[in-house]
Amino acid sequence: MIRASVSLEPFSPDAEVARFSSLRGDGCGAVVTFIGYCRGRSKNRAVTQLELEHYPGFTEAEISRLATAAGEKHDVKDLLVIHRAGAIATGDPIVLVAAMSAHRAAAFAAVEELMDYLKTDAPFWKRETGPDGAHWIEPTAEDRIRREERAK
Amino acid sequence: MIRASVSLEPFSPDAEVARFSSLRGDGCGAVVTFIGYCRGRSKNRAVTQLELEHYPGFTEAEISRLATAAGEKHDVKDLLVIHRAGAIATGDPIVLVAAMSAHRAAAFAAVEELMDYLKTDAPFWKRETGPDGAHWIEPTAEDRIRREERAK
């Protein structure tokens, strides 16, 4: 099953992964997880606050669409995505992606692919606040390149 | 820090990952984990029991050496490996690999690389018992190919 959600409150990746992996059948040999955390620095600037704006309804639908695409590409049926929105404290989880599959290659590929999609195509608008004020952030060139490499 | 251990008893990947990720600093943006589970089937044969024999001392040292190599190759300083030995029940975790890094690419690469190393080079001897008796298992051709691809 593909489960995608946006959380306006902090969430516990450990509890979510425990719940996700408890649903595995005895054909499941691999669970891969990625957790992205809010860093205290971004491109060598200190970050005191991160805000992620989303478009309720549309953002969830887009994330679900991206997860379905990544799952279909790598034949992974069980994917979990939880993405934070709102004001996020340094050190808090921003995104959790988890996949399960019979063998490890598919789960790794699905999680990495979905992270690449999310980094460039998820409908979020990110504002970082630091000592020199607030800045809206767009995807990095590196993110775009990874995304394009994937598309080949 | 590189932490590698062999566990003769079942372990909780969730608890171990929670402990590992709680040690992250505020420069950590990514935690990637892989958990391998004991499947109820292997190459289309039912498996009722899996035994992993290890060489106490030597096996731990080799796993630690492989983890250090994977970490150095991808500039990842924090890696956790826990590997089961002994009699393993269907559905139980066999191996946990976790990595943390500033950005996601390094953590993904280190975990995948280390899993490739472990699959072929970790000193374990694996015996699967099914309806037609017990079989000693050697690495699959696919494992060797992945390992060789990595070495390029």
Place this chain on the structure above:
Amino acid sequence: MTRLLFFGRLRDVAGQGERLVDLPADIGTVGELRAWLANEDADLGAALQAGGIHVVVDQVLRNGAAVSVRGAREIAFMPPLSGG
């Protein structure tokens, strides 16, 4: 009533994230809607004309000035996505 939504830096320019408006009957397309908004607020008009602005009509991504907004309940203007 039509709900207009502005995200990211467009929210800053518009001064708020959401506006409820009565669209005049002669406004049938995204291009006409932008012109109408620009008439009241030149800064917002310029921001909506900039490159990379996506338009979502009733939760469906619909790009191009010719896209119809007739009968739409919700029209969102999205600047380039930051990604997750």
Place this chain on the structure above:
Amino acid sequence: MTRLLFFGRLRDVAGQGERLVDLPADIGTVGELRAWLANEDADLGAALQAGGIHVVVDQVLRNGAAVSVRGAREIAFMPPLSGG
């Protein structure tokens, strides 16, 4: 006393995973050790001569028949690794 260890299918052939032996003084290499073991147990001797058998002397991987076993406390014979 020297501790000999046999893993995986070698354990099955040897009948046990561990053997404590008093090595005769004229046994100085892995090759001589294998010949000595084969003398007592031909099946085990054949299994130890097979391809892909690795030898670990005092926890250090040391391959080749000429490797010294003098003074070794622990000598392990490992069939091809299954991996993790």
